[in-house]
Amino acid sequence: MPIRTNRGRTAVYRRLWGWPLRSPRHLIGTLVILAVLLTAVGILLPKAVGKPGQANTAGTGTSTSRPGVAAPVTVTSTLPPRLSSPPPPSSAPIDQDGTRVAKEWVTAWANHPDGTTTEQWLKRLEPSTDVEYMAKLATVDPANITATKVVGEPQVVTSVQGSMEVDVQTDGPKVKVTVVKTNAGWRVTNFSQVA
Incomplete structure (x- = not known):
């Protein structure tokens, strides 16, 4: 039987939102279910969207690059090599x-x-x-x-x-x-x- 009055809908909503607060067991069960849902969304959402910088080429066998994305750059250092040991102190005449x-x-x-x-x-x-x-x-x-x-x-x-x-x-x-x-x-x- 469908709910036809606002008063009936309010009572239903109140029962749904109030259910977790009825007892500690209901609250813990609600928090566990909410944690499982958030974890599932966190795992599945990146797989569905794809990683940034990659084109979705599943099933085509070809790879395409995104326009405007530069190729990786190899950085070379112009710094002098690191000394493995300090240079020996210079000797001085005996005093x-x-x-x-x-x-x-x-x-x-x-x-x-x-x-x-x-x-x-x-x-x-x-x-x-x-x-x-x-x-x-x-x-x-x-x-x-x-x-x-x-x-x-x-x-x-x-x-x-x-x-x-x-x-x-x-x-x-x-x-x-x-x-x-x-x-x-x-x-x-x-x-x-x-x-």
Whole structure:
């Protein structure tokens, strides 16, 4: 039986729109159905329309290009090739003041008679040590140092502008010292013991 009055149509519409809000189960079911429909439209619509830039040639066996569309362009770079490693630093002449500071520092480093406190030991190192490196040296216990004196002349391993690595032989291990030229002169910024 057809609906003939506006009042009857309104009631039908109200029942259709109100159905999802009747219970949580109705609402979840409506949302699931809506998600499935939107997903299906999202998948099928691009297939029906076709990809942009392609002509629909299904079944003809020929391919046509769209007028006004340029062919793909191959881009070549005019930039220089990327360096795989940094260029080696240029060597500089050996500065005798730097080697002298390295030897003085290792002599003060190795000089720690029994009973020497860390503060006394650091005081001897301070004149030839970089200020920032003094904080690291404060963690060293001089009692753990096996060397007691320098037994050889310093040997420069590398020398670049404003920096040198110098090996100094002690009666214990060989000590590799990095000295850097600062405004205050040559200062030690790092050391390591070489076996």
